Amino acid sequence: MNFISSVCHIQNNRIFIDGELKFEGTPDAAFTDFALPAFRNLGITYPKFFKMDNLCKLALLASEYLLRSDPAFEAAGPENTGIVLANRASSLESDRIHAASILHKESYFPSPAVFVYTLPNIMIGEIGIRYKITGENACFVSSAFDAELIVPYVNQLLYEQRVKACLTGWVELDGPSYEAFLYLVVNSAGTRKNSNFSEHSIDNINQLRTSSPWILSLKK
Amino acid sequence: MNKYAYIGPDNIISPLGFGTDLNFSGILSGRTALATVHPGYSKDPFCASLFDETIIDDIFEPLGNPLKFTRLEKISILAISSVLKRSGLDLSDPRTLLIYATTKGNINLLEPDASSEIAENRVYLPVFSKLLGEFFRCAKEPVVVSNACISGLLALVIAQRMIRAGLYDHIVVAGGDIVSEFTVAGFRSFNALSDEPCRPYDLARKGINLGEASAAVLLTLDKSLAGENPVIMTAGASANDANHISGPSRTGAGLLQALEDVLKETKILNPGFISAHGTATEFNDEMESIAFTRAGLSAVPVHSLKGYYGHTLGAAGLMESILGIHSLKTGRLIASAGYKDKGVSGDIQVIRQTDQKLLNSFIKTASGFGGCNAAAVFEREERLL
Incomplete structure (x- = not known):
């Protein structure tokens, strides 16, 4: 049986780990004005962060806040960890920037630094580079977070022993709205960080994402 | 199971x-x-x-x-x-x-x-x-x-x-x-x-x-x-280089990991050929040649089908798998279009000429931006019984 080890939520400029508020930005600030102080609050030096597009910044913030405080990740080892992510808007923010750069023949400046971010799985690549995570990858795109797709797939990866842990979730950014719901799944109850969390099942994940007390407070 | x-x-x-x-x-x-x-x-x-x-x-x-x-x-x-x-x-x-x-x-x-x-x-x-x-x-x-x-x-x-x-x-x-x-x-x-x-x-x-x-x-x-002469997809794996977002690992690490996974899973000793990614960029092809060599696949014939279709992005791995399956079923080894002189450092055998050959299995690989790699094995059922 597989267990949820810890959970990160980022929405409305607030970052929660296992329901505990870890960082709060200015309530109505745009994502970019939230992301920078949220990153500085981590107290790390990682220049690559500044080159990333907003989707990857969101993914990196969520994984950084989550993994730094979860010993189960270290126990599994980055080479035995997979990353399975999903979202709705793919990489459309960077897609639109690249499309705008080739709109006018008189100001035609496509840039490789933008083009490389026109793929949603780049966020998996960025998290992988930061933590040396080399296990299984998958990036899905669906109209809403689909636990019925993600949960059985990740459980199968753990069951087949392809990974010992899997960084899983939803990282979505489209215009002003964004949401990261990222969690670590492990293959035994003993190694999980937070014993309040239970089995990695469709119901438990849906409940965690939509009706945990801190999520309800976030949505008020 | x-x-x-x-x-x-x-x-x-x-x-x-x-x-x-x-x-x-x-x-x-x-x-x-x-x-x-x-x-x-x-x-x-x-x-x-x-x-x-x-x-x-x-x-x-x-x-x-x-x-x-x-x-x-x-x-x-x-x-x-x-x-x-x-x-x-x-x-x-x-x-x-x-x-x-x-x-x-x-x-x-x-x-x-x-x-x-x-x-x-x-x-x-x-x-x-x-x-x-x-x-x-x-x-x-x-x-x-x-x-x-x-x-x-x-x-x-x-x-x-x-x-x-x-x-x-x-x-x-x-x-x-x-x-x-x-x-x-x-x-x-x-x-x-x-x-x-x-x-x-x-x-x-x-x-x-x-x-x-x-x-x-x-x-x-x-x-x-499954039609006549059934083919089974017997293994698949993915792995990440965790190295660079727009360039492959110089050591072929991620592709090697995916290959080792599928080789361990299927225990095939002698795959008929590798249908590789082969985009014809300097770094991709070089990386693949290193990964195939490190995986012990130097003797296995390799082709890329990009010389026939170009790089069809998300369709590539799928259509190349389908063409590989037909190669397996009909016993045809397909030439790697555009290849003349070896230009990679790994020890690989690129297929020069389309030929008839009895084939029992093949490996399909793909690699892409974000450091991602995948490998899969397809086998004729007859060989598994």
Whole structure:
């Protein structure tokens, strides 16, 4: 049986780990004005962060806040960890920037630094580079977070022993709205960080994402 | 739990032909879809594999009004329809799933001259997949895999796992991508485009050609849908280099990890050939040659099919797997188009000539931006019994 080890939520400029508020930005600030102080609050030096597009910044913030405080990740080892992510808007923010750069023949400046971010799985690549995570990858795109797709797939990866842990979730950014719901799944109850969390099942994940007390407070 | 994922009916829609048979016979006789093209959006001509849209529309007409669908939607619907028709399956059955692989979907809808008949929001992949879902009356929203250039192969890997886990009885894996100013300008900004037909693994290789195509294949538990000389997808894996977002690992680490995974899982000793990614960029081909060597596969014949189709992005891994399956079934080793002099440091045997040979299994690999890699093994059932 597989267990949820810890959970990160980022929405409305607030970052929660296992329901505990870890960082709060200015309530109505745009994502970019939230992301920078949220990153500085981590107290790390990682220049690559500044080159990333907003989707990857969101993914990196969520994984950084989550993994730094979860010993189960270290126990599994980055080479035995997979990353399975999903979202709705793919990489459309960077897609639109690249499309705008080739709109006018008189100001035609496509840039490789933008083009490389026109793929949603780049966020998996960025998290992988930061933590040396080399296990299984998958990036899905669906109209809403689909636990019925993600949960059985990740459980199968753990069951087949392809990974010992899997960084899983939803990282979505489209215009002003964004949401990261990222969690670590492990293959035994003993190694999980937070014993309040239970089995990695469709119901438990849906409940965690939509009706945990801190999520309800976030949505008020 | 030995549930086998049998390969059922398939279809390839490419500028080389509409249907797998035309595509397979085309590459057997050495035809390439690559040509010098000069679309209005490009200042300079370039080499690519492009559809003639009027032909697509003629063939699509019986299925729907061509003006109401994008080019990608039309070629995808054609490929999926053919597989459903020939397998007699219906996606409204909840034990049957559609998985769709694409790198960029309807990205051309971001361009200013996009047709007004088509809602702009179909650039969102879930809106596109909902359209496919409604067209085929799918019981479940089609699953979209968008994982750069490994999308097509990764979709097969995911489908095979779902079949083995007992989640579905039949999965239609489809995929497609088109060539647009968006991708041409992007790859050009990387200086990755070759102005002549690409030459994977060759000393004189100059980069990739872009291509457009769609493909679909059925993965099924039902052996009766596997036709004569059944083929089974016996293993699949993915791994990440965790090294660089736009360049492959110099040591081939991620691809090696994926290869070691599938080799361990299947225990095949002597694969008939490797259908590699072979984009003809300097770094990709070099990386693959190192990974194949490190995996102990130096003696195994290798080809890339990019010299026939260019790089069809999300469709590539899928259509190349389908062509490999037909090679296996008919005992044909296919030449790596464009190859003359070895231009990679690894010890690999690139196939120079299309030939007849008894083949029992092959390995398919793909690698892409974001450091992603995938590998899969296909075997003839006869050899497994």
